[in-house]
Amino acid sequence: MTTCTVRAPAPTLPGVLGDEGLRLFFPLAAAHAALWPFLWAVVQGFQLPFAGALPAGLWHANEMIFGAYGAALIGFVTTAIPEWSDTRRLRGRPLFVLAGLWAVGRVAGLLGHDGLAVAGAAADLLWLFALPLYVAAVSWRKRTTRLASMAGWLTALAAAGAAARLGFVLGDADLARGALHVAGLIFLGLLGLVLARITVPVTNLVLDPGEETSPYRPHPGRRNLAPGLVALTVAGTLAGWSPAVTAYLTIAAGAAFLDRVAEAFIGREAFRAEILALAGSSLLAGAGLLLVGAARLGAPFAETPALHVALMGGLGLGVLAVFAIAGLFHTGRPLPVPGAARLAFALLVLAVPARALPDFGVVPDPPGPPHALASVLWAAAFLVWLRAYWPFLSRPRRPDGAGC
Template sequence: MDLHRQPCEIERMLNIDDPNHIETTPALLRLGFRPLFLGGATIACILIPIWLWAWYSPQSSPVLTNAFFSPVIPIWWHPHEMLFGFAMAIVAGFLLTAVQNWTNQPGLKGTPLAVVVACWLSARILLLLPMAIPLWLPALADTAFLLLTAAKLAHSIIKVKQWRNVAFPVLIAIAAGANLFSYYALAQRDMVTASTLWQAMIWWMALMISFVGGRVVPFFTALRLKIDKAQPLAWLDWPVFAGLALIAINSVAHVVSGMALSALLGVTGLLQLVRQARWSAHKTAKEPLLWSLHLSYLCIALALIGMALFPDNPHAERQLLHLVGVGAIGGMCLAMISRVTLGHTGRNIYQGPWMSPAFAAILVAALVRALFPILWPQSTQLWHWLAGSLWSFAFGLFLLHYTAFLCRPRLDGRPG
């Protein structure tokens, strides 16, 4: 993966052009971002209320009984669906769209794209059926979704020998293996293993955000503000990546603990702060599509430093991990799908719908979910519902404004 790619290459990811081709494919299936952004945002909006209702009031509805999750365990279903249902849909939609511009190879569209989306969607539905289903069915669908995505990325990248981006299909393939193992843990009713796997995947997502965010956030900022772009520093970037990778591995292997783990978390968090301080975040207050990216990215450093301050405190660790899950992953996904959708549908990126309330809501939700249960544990249920409501509002506002954009052809008549 090349951290020194030219900015013009990055910007082309948001503006797919081929004026000589007349597109006949239904608009929703013209590129991966369309169905996967729409699907990811939809389940983000609805699954959190379902989770909270089922967790706190399992007998309040004939639908949300114990059979609702049979044979799926609620504490497995919630993190699995937020990681492999919501977040992975956004990641796959972005990469399946971006790889067309990186490699100048045709992107996935039409029937092949429909197959990939059908695999993703069928897994989501199967895990919600109020009946005892064979777990291999959703496991097969989920694994197929990720491996087909990785295969398409690898095919395009290898065909043009663009080795700088080969890490992306490798990371998706690793995620496919982790997802399959999570189903095994569910089948064995081994929630301890599943919990460590969720932690590792959250840090996997943080690593992915650090890779991609380090490219696009400073570039988008410099382009909009008309300032010099902060150039990447290998001596600063790679220790951050290595630290996040070690933290992800340690979530499963448990090699480092105590003060050594606190040092790893704290140093990685401080390096993240130094890295981001070079990106002129303080100049972005008037641009929601910029400050949303900066503040979401900041949640990774805050979570790392916060967890370093609470060594050997599992309760605080679980809560602070939501700064990454809600703030960094949720916030970056919301900001990026808002920006990418505008660019890919031929619209002015900085003249789109008013999304400031949504961006603010997702960041407040992160703080409420991560910090308030530590400060006022007696009101944890209230904080969960408040954070969940803010989360659903944020993605609901995206769906309100952007669904039509995703389902209609580009304004300029070009394919994509």
């Protein structure tokens, strides 16, 4: 007598995307990261359709920090916190509510309409404050303090987002600019925290795919050095310390990120794409912070290209590395990352000098609209990842057992 497995009805696309945070928010983040800078720089010529009191550049900074990186953060938090705490993950409606709130803020940013600033601010603040409350609730249920640092950074980010949005609503460019600068630093602190969490298991998996040993054990004093020094830099900035003092604090934070790069030298496996991407994220974040500090101490260039090295390069490559690695693990696929992910890493790394070097005065501006080449390379990086990983993320895992 022949027996067979009776399969449940295939889940719908919303059912698959709502199964966990990264399936929904990583594609949203990649699409926004690819399209927004290209539309702003190449199509619209650094203008927005309804930009009013505030410079369009502030909307650009807000959309990259709270738009592209914001969606990546929602996906990461709602996926990683359940794993770290061994709790049930958010699924379905809560994820789609967060996505809806995030999308309202992006409509305001796309148009640059001062009248929509209040609605966009309200929507962004709801999801920004929802994240630390979610982490705090999980910590309370599990009676653990292991998530306290993540909750603290998320609360600081929400406060910076509130200050930035207040600046947009009031038309106060200085307030918005200062708050966005602090928000960028906080995101770098979160980057240092996340890299400390994920680099160890990924490196051990590369060194021992059978997971029988843990040959990679970084120095414990280095794990939180970078985020700790970034926190000190943020504190000094908020306290109004002199530019020289905050410059040296920024340089120290950059050096801590560079110190993490040394831990990537694990033998020939150091040339694996996933290891290079994680180390490259620390390298670019550290180099960018060093350059920011140098600019404040009188170096002959502005802080803007230096911030792009840190935020566009370090944070951007870190986000893309998490997309590529977690996108495999959470769809039942092993390392190494596919060739498309390697290409995406390379395109993003090339976009950084294309954006920063002309502003440093190292190379002349390429032909065409300003920063067009950097925008195209940046967009291509995220679109290449999205095209390769969308089939993984938009479909359920293959069920065990043969069908009828």
